[in-house]
Amino acid sequence: MKLRSLLIAGALVATAAMAAELTQFSPEKSQITFVSKQMGVSVDGRFKKFDARITVDPAKPETGKVQLDIDLASIDAGSSDADNEVRGKNWFNTTVFPKATFVSSQVRVVGGGRYEALGKLTIKGTTRDIAAPFAVKTEAGGAWFDGSLTLNRLQFKIGEGAWADTSTVADEVQVKFKIFVTGEVVPNAAKK
């Protein structure tokens, strides 16, 4: 049967495409947001510019690799006052340390569809080993890697001097990421 063999061939191609490694990070769809606590009040923020080099098979995330670079000056910390403040010396000191990076080539299977990317996070000249838990969700054309983790800002000297007081701005900052990776070469992303 012609139709049947076509369907089988189609299914095989689809399966092959599913199993293929995704390598094209989508900066338009991906998001990195965070929630800080100021005087007991949650304040939302995000980074507008970041880039990632990712190689991952959504069916086998444990073989994935990632290098994420976040442009710290692209921060939206909730208000223009706060944006200017956190770019400064006491916080990220973006003129000296423009980028935060996360490099991981080891992914642990947690079970139940959950994974942990183990790697090194560098912010403001301090590098620490962290585990970023995430889940995978495939979608037409690619896959989402979503997760969140809590960072202690003072471990990276984010907020020095008077800002080190955690009764005003809490030490814990909840960071959330939604990274979309496709298999296709997106013309814009390809140039980077």
Added chain:
Amino acid sequence: MTPGRYTRTAIALHWLMALLIFSAFPLGVYMHDLPLSPTKLQLFSYHKWLGITILLAAAARLAWRITHPAPAMVDMPRWQRIAAHGIHHLLYVLLFAIPLSGWLMSSAKGFQTVWFGVLPLPDLVGKNKELGDLLTELHQSLNFGLLLLVGAHIAGALKHHFVERDDTLRRMTFRYKR
């Protein structure tokens, strides 16, 4: 209760309100253009907590006032009575409008109000910079109005007390002996 005097609860609420307003108002004037610092974040929180306390006290006061009529007014010319009533009404309006405009302004600026750091109030509007700036102006204008009205309110009370030497101010005090 001595005839002609406000109830003890009304008197207590009046002076509590005065104390709260005389704390929140100068705090607001002082803090608003401080450079960003932990102190500024703290002062903003204290100001917001005071504001919500004023809103609650205003609700309690209005409820008390509706159920407990004010004592008859001291004899005075008709225009003074109308002016006094008008100012009282406008003050009541501002006791609600000012904290509400501050609450909405906080929401529009993306900073939720959490009363005493414990009780989160819902954000009645979403984050919106233009709306936030508009509400900031409204909050300031209403406070300027409050300043004028409180000035007239105090001037009237003092004039009655020291010039006419009548019971207008004494009706609002706990010690009422004639």
